[in-house]
Amino acid sequence: MDLLLKELPQQLVNGLTLGGVYALIAIGYTMVYGILGMLNFAHGEIYMIGGFTGWWVLHLLSRNHQVVMNAAVVIALMIVIAMGVSAFVGVLTERFAYRPLRNAPRINLLLSALGVSIFLQNLVLNYQGAKARVFYVHSLIPESVRLIHLGPVVITLTRLIVIAVTFLLMALLSIMIKRTKAGKAMRATAQDLEMATFLGIDVDRIIVLVFIIGSALGGAAGTLVGLLFTQVDYYVGFQAGLKGFTAAVLGGIGSIPGAMLGGIILGLAESLAVTFLPAAYKDVVAFVILVIILIVKPSGLLGEKIQEKV
Amino acid sequence: MTLTVGNGKRKAAFTAAVAAALIFLPHVMPNDYWLRIYLVTGIWVMLALGLNVVAGFAGLFDLSYVAFFGIGGYTFALLSSDQFGIHLPFLVVLPVAAFLTMGVGIALGSTSLRLKGDYLAIVTLAFAQIFKLLLLNLDTPVNITGGVNGIFGFDPINIFGLKIESPVGYAYLIWFFACLVTIGAYRLKMSRLGRGWESLREDELASEAVGVNTTRMKLMAFAIGAFVAGMAGVLFASLQDSVFPNNFDFPQLVIVYCMVILGGLGNIPGVIVGAILLSVLPEFLREYGAYRMMFYGLVLIVLMALRPQGILGEIGFLTRKKKRPDKDESGVLKASTDLYYAEGGEAPARKAPKVRYARTSRVLLEVEGLTQDFGGIRALSGLSFTLHEREILSIIGPNGAGKTTLFNLVSGIYRPTEGRILFEGRDITGLRPHAIVALGVARTFQNLRLFNKMSVLDNARVGRFCRTHAGPVSVLLHLPRHRREEMETQKKADEILGLFGGRLTGYRYHQQAMYLSYANRRRLEIARVLMTEPRLLLLDEPSAGMNPQETKEITAFIKHLRDAYGYTILLIEHKLNLVRRISDRVIALDYGVKIAEGRYREVANNEKVIEAYLGRKGHGKRAGIKI
Numbered sequence: 001m002d003l004l005l006k007e008l009p010q011q012l013v014n015g016l017t018l019g020g021v022y023a024l025i026a027i028g029y030t031m032v033y034g035i036l037g038m039l040n041f042a043h044g045e046i047y048m049i050g051g052f053t054g055w056w057v058l059h060l061l062s063r064n065h066q067v068v069m070n071a072a073v074v075i076a077l078m079i080v081i082a083m084g085v086s087a088f089v090g091v092l093t094e095r096f097a098y099r100p101l102r103n104a105p106r107i108n109l110l111l112s113a114l115g116v117s118i119f120l121q122n123l124v125l126n127y128q129g130a131k132a133r134v135f136y137v138h139s140l141i142p143e144s145v146r147l148i149h150l151g152p153v154v155i156t157l158t159r160l161i162v163i164a165v166t167f168l169l170m171a172l173l174s175i176m177i178k179r180t181k182a183g184k185a186m187r188a189t190a191q192d193l194e195m196a197t198f199l200g201i202d203v204d205r206i207i208v209l210v211f212i213i214g215s216a217l218g219g220a221a222g223t224l225v226g227l228l229f230t231q232v233d234y235y236v237g238f239q240a241g242l243k244g245f246t247a248a249v250l251g252g253i254g255s256i257p258g259a260m261l262g263g264i265i266l267g268l269a270e271s272l273a274v275t276f277l278p279a280a281y282k283d284v285v286a287f288v289i290l291v292i293i294l295i296v297k298p299s300g301l302l303g304e305k306i307q308e309k310v
Numbered sequence: 311m312t313l314t315v316g317n318g319k320r321k322a323a324f325t326a327a328v329a330a331a332l333i334f335l336p337h338v339m340p341n342d343y344w345l346r347i348y349l350v351t352g353i354w355v356m357l358a359l360g361l362n363v364v365a366g367f368a369g370l371f372d373l374s375y376v377a378f379f380g381i382g383g384y385t386f387a388l389l390s391s392d393q394f395g396i397h398l399p400f401l402v403v404l405p406v407a408a409f410l411t412m413g414v415g416i417a418l419g420s421t422s423l424r425l426k427g428d429y430l431a432i433v434t435l436a437f438a439q440i441f442k443l444l445l446l447n448l449d450t451p452v453n454i455t456g457g458v459n460g461i462f463g464f465d466p467i468n469i470f471g472l473k474i475e476s477p478v479g480y481a482y483l484i485w486f487f488a489c490l491v492t493i494g495a496y497r498l499k500m501s502r503l504g505r506g507w508e509s510l511r512e513d514e515l516a517s518e519a520v521g522v523n524t525t526r527m528k529l530m531a532f533a534i535g536a537f538v539a540g541m542a543g544v545l546f547a548s549l550q551d552s553v554f555p556n557n558f559d560f561p562q563l564v565i566v567y568c569m570v571i572l573g574g575l576g577n578i579p580g581v582i583v584g585a586i587l588l589s590v591l592p593e594f595l596r597e598y599g600a601y602r603m604m605f606y607g608l609v610l611i612v613l614m615a616l617r618p619q620g621i622l623g624e625i626g627f628l629t630r631k632k633k634r635p636d637k638d639e640s641g642v643l644k645a646s647t648d649l650y651y652a653e654g655g656e657a658p659a660r661k662a663p664k665v666r667y668a669r670t671s672r673v674l675l676e677v678e679g680l681t682q683d684f685g686g687i688r689a690l691s692g693l694s695f696t697l698h699e700r701e702i703l704s705i706i707g708p709n710g711a712g713k714t715t716l717f718n719l720v721s722g723i724y725r726p727t728e729g730r731i732l733f734e735g736r737d738i739t740g741l742r743p744h745a746i747v748a749l750g751v752a753r754t755f756q757n758l759r760l761f762n763k764m765s766v767l768d769n770a771r772v773g774r775f776c777r778t779h780a781g782p783v784s785v786l787l788h789l790p791r792h793r794r795e796e797m798e799t800q801k802k803a804d805e806i807l808g809l810f811g812g813r814l815t816g817y818r819y820h821q822q823a824m825y826l827s828y829a830n831r832r833r834l835e836i837a838r839v840l841m842t843e844p845r846l847l848l849l850d851e852p853s854a855g856m857n858p859q860e861t862k863e864i865t866a867f868i869k870h871l872r873d874a875y876g877y878t879i880l881l882i883e884h885k886l887n888l889v890r891r892i893s894d895r896v897i898a899l900d901y902g903v904k905i906a907e908g909r910y911r912e913v914a915n916n917e918k919v920i921e922a923y924l925g926r927k928g929h930g931k932r933a934g935i936k937i
Contacts, residue, residue: 033428038428039428039431096615097611097615100614100615100616101614101615101618104614104618105618107365107369107371107575108614108618109614110428110431111567111571111610111614112610112611112614112615114610115606115607115608115609115610115611115614116607117607118603118604118606118610119604119608120607121603121607122601122607123604125603126600126601242432242435242436242439245432249429284440287439287440290432291421291433294422294425294429295421295424298425298429
């Protein structure tokens with residue numbers, strides 16, 4: 001019990017970090033699902049590509065594992081460029097794999113998404129190899145500030161950065177969706193794509209915008225996780241995709257606040273599970289939550305129950 | 311369809327050619343390497359055909375398929391090796407493994423099949439992942455699966471003293487089973503089960519509403535797919551004389567999907583060709599082996615974008631040209647109405663029995679205090695009425711009055727918030743739509759829900775689903791029950807479609823429903839529900855979108871259905887002329903409340919009805935116009 005009390009705040013922080021990342025991934029799933037009604041299988045690979053991009057930026061800006069400029073600038077560049085590259089890949093997949101299938105049966109879209117996922121994964125495998133790439137974060141974060149003590153809790157600076165960036169991005173997205181014209185158009189398109197077209201909204205552009213935002217957030221998550229766990233390989237997208245999807249379903253697929261909430265709950269649940277269970281079962285937690293949610297309340301925590309109009 | 315359909319002689323010649331090829335092929339392979347590819351191809355063909363039942367016939371995106379393959383393989387490995395010292399004979403292990411896999415498939419299916427397409431994909435994917443984790447980790451504390459090292463060294467196959475050890479022996483064994491699976495796939499496709507799957511893939515709700523138990527059919531597809539995969543797993547394990555976790559991993563799943571997609575979902579010869587192509591082709595591209603999976607990914611994307619029906623799809627020389635009487639020599643389409651009258655109009659429809667039915671006093675349908683809320687909106691509020699046998703009762707009212715909601719409640723698509731529905735004195739409230747159809751209540755849809763890619767004949771035949779009962783065993787073995795039911799179904803389809811004369815018969819039998827004119831699609835929807843032998847017909851705006859001539863015709867037809875055949879009819883209609891001509895009684899709804907009931911005259915002159923249709927008196931110039 002004593003151990004638990006000591007562990008608990010620590011695991012809460014860990015859970016929040018992980019949860020923020022899951023939330024970023026989940027937003028990509030949920031936005032695409034909200035508008036196109038499709039499960040973007042390839043989203044995990046977009047995340048993976050973000051991780052690789054972050055690694056490359058760090059690699060190119062380092063000499064002998066030492067960064068050549070201000071560490072804060074490097075981290076910012078890593079995240080921004082990863083977001084850009086992921087967004088670009090996301091837009092390409094939309095343009096070539098999903099747009100031609102806009103009116104096709106659902107199973108075709110799913111299969112195409114599966115194809116994109118396999119293609120991207122093996123593209124990276126072929127050109128980046130199967131070995132994990134290691135982020136040399138030591139040069140980014142000096143020894144003196146690596147650990148921050150907050151009462152009984154010890155937080156690494158990387159975790160703090162991850163939490164700060166994820167929550168900043170989520171706040172920006174919320175404002176964008178609520179306050180801007182594009183955000184309004186997005187919400188309209190999500191409710192009724194056809195009607196939005198009739199009202200003069202360029203739906204194709206909105207869909208591209210959704211892929212840009214979702215993929216950019218996924219790419220940011222990839223780089224953040226790279227900083228946190230200091231490595232990335234071609235296969236990380238698979239697990240991350242499943243986690244992100246679970247978070248999205250947990251929160252209610254199609255709902256952006258739901259994705260954020262779902263991500264954070266999933267992150268906390270996993271971290272707490274590790275406190276009680278052997279670490280090997282961490283990944284099973286997500287599956288169990290997913291199956292329970294799907295069976296008990298498929299519409300998720302914040303999702304709306306939709307009845308098919310006859 | 312395309313390759314084996316033909317007259318008896320062609321079919322016999324084709325069978326002989328296939329048999330000859332299967333006998334000689336193992337002996338003409340250039341070396342052992344190619345013989346092995348030939349063997350593995352047979353296993354892929356089985357796997358692809360099994361997946362085709364799940365993903366192609368029933369349209370279910372099952373990502374745990376490869377785990378079923380693995381369950382078959384590992385079952386054989388555990389029951390026929392030194393692993394546990396169990397040495398059961400092959401002829402026992404094969405069915406045990408197949409049925410066990412089927413059991414797992416049913417268990418997984420029954421928890422996840424309530425979920426819509428994408429969710430099903432994720433749950434099955436998670437199951438496949440858990441299965442692989444188990445294979446990898448169940449070597450401790452007790453060694454069951456052998457972990458990464460797998461299990462090897464199995465008992466040789468021994469069928470009644472006939473030992474199969476040589477590759478040629480395996481070739482005959484594997485392709486024998488591949489042929490069985492092929493024949494089975496054809497028999498399923500050409501049966502009530504095949505039509506049931508196709509309909510649910512096209513439109514699940516409509517399928518349920520014409521009497522197909524969609525949950526059961528999905529589960530059956532899942533089970534049959536798992537059965538075939540389990541069988542293939544046994545053969546694969548025995549052939550390889552070992553099993554490893556990475557034999558049953560994601561790449562194998564993707565390859566089987568590619569085979570099915572390449573051949574065209576649901577297209578049996580296509581899937582076989584797809585499986586053969588993707589087994590043999592990579593052997594010629596071995597130096598590019600690293601790019602193999604990338605290539606499969608691209609195949610999926612490109613095929614989905616450009617040729618979702620698969621490579622065989624509708625290639626000209628394989629599909630025989632059908633004579634189209636609605637096209638003249640220059641290929642110009644003739645209007646179907648002209649053709650219809652040229653053929654003598656609706657003559658067959660008039661050869662009806664002499665009896666004339668009229669409404670009786672026996673109550674058929676009783677609705678008590680029916681209320682339906684959607685969120686804060688009350689679509690129906692305490693509606694009660696009775697419907698007598700052989701009565702035509704029309705429901706009228708402005709848009710949003712709750713007419714279609716009433717139909718959705720009676721046909722079981724929604725469950726009412728309050729109230730009861732009694733059919734022939736039996737409470738049917740809350741029953742699933744297919745069960746209500748089986749009891750004798752069938753409906754059409756306001757916005758037409760035909761199975762567009764199915765032929766006119768098949769659309770009608772699906773309607774017989776709830777009156778036939780042949781199960782998979784009966785269908786696979788062509789037992790007398792299946793054959794009798796198929797004959798009955800055909801006879802009934804001829805009879806019902808014949809009611810519409812040349813509109814739906816003749817060359818139209820084999821036309822896809824999507825090519826019919828709007829009015830003919832409405833007619834086909836009525837024909838489809840008549841096939842279910844309903845006693846109560848719910849017709850939701852049967853004349854919507856029809857021109858005046860067609861409306862006249864359908865009005866006469868609906869009346870004819872009651873007068874000559876004795877159907878009881880509940881009708882939603884906006885064209886009051888039609889309502890006036892055929893209704894025994896009329897109910898008017900407004901905002902979910904019954905505002906008038908009685909003979910047409912009474913209802914049409916009711917103050918409230920006039921108000922509901924035209925607005926309150928004195929609030930507009932047009933108020934007070936007589937209907």
